[in-house]
Amino acid sequence: MFLKDYISDIFNAVKSLLTGMRRTGYYFTHHKEIITQQYPDTKQILPERFRGEVIMLHDENNEHACTGCTACELACPNATIKIVTKFDVSPEGKKKKALDTFVYHLELCTMCNLCIVACPTDAIKMAQTFEHSVFDRSLLTKKLNKPGSKIRDGVE
Ligand code: SF4
Numbered sequence: 167m168f169l170k171d172y173i174s175d176i177f178n179a180v181k182s183l184l185t186g187m188r189r190t191g192y193y194f195t196h197h198k199e200i201i202t203q204q205y206p207d208t209k210q211i212l213p214e215r216f217r218g219e220v221i222m223l224h225d226e227n228n229e230h231a232c233t234g235c236t237a238c239e240l241a242c243p244n245a246t247i248k249i250v251t252k253f254d255v256s257p258e259g260k261k262k263k264a265l266d267t268f269v270y271h272l273e274l275c276t277m278c279n280l281c282i283v284a285c286p287t288d289a290i291k292m293a294q295t296f297e298h299s300v301f302d303r304s305l306l307t308k309k310l311n312k313p314g315s316k317i318r319d320g321v322e
């Protein structure tokens with residue numbers, strides 16, 4: 167009985183080895199069918215709908231379209247967004263609410279997209295970045311409006 171099991175194990179091991187080698191040999195001669203990518207040397211091409219993080223769009227003049235309306239903050243189901251507002255004073259002396267800081271807690275974000283849909287000015291969008299690993303959790307709390315940026319003229 168022992169001898170029978172022993173021989174059976176050897177047979178199965180050799181069979182398994184040959185199965186694996188047959189697969190390896192196949193891809194050795196069919197390079198175009200290989201789907202495994204040598205990450206990070208080869209960057210993954212992600213599907214268009216992939217959501218990696220919320221970002222704020224800025225143009226070449228460092229201007230964005232965020233009015234500080236807080237619609238995204240209200241739409242977010244888990245308090246990932248905190249909009250801090252301020253009042254800008256026009257040359258005529260009129261006060262107008264504006265964005266001071268867009269705080270985004272990437273570590274809380276579920277990529278549900280509700281904030282993007284809620285934004286009336288398309289000021290934010292989903293980016294495809296995904297390499298978010300850090301040793302310090304606080305680095306995942308981000309300020310989305312760039313330093314020195316301001317709202318684009320004409321955006322209400
Ligand atoms: S994608 Fe969802 S969870 Fe993330 S910030 Fe927007 S609303 Fe909140």
Ligand code: SF4
Pocket residue numbers: 231232233234235236237238239249284285286287288289290
């Ligand atoms: S990102 Fe859009 S929804 Fe959020 S505060 Fe700015 S304008 Fe409002």
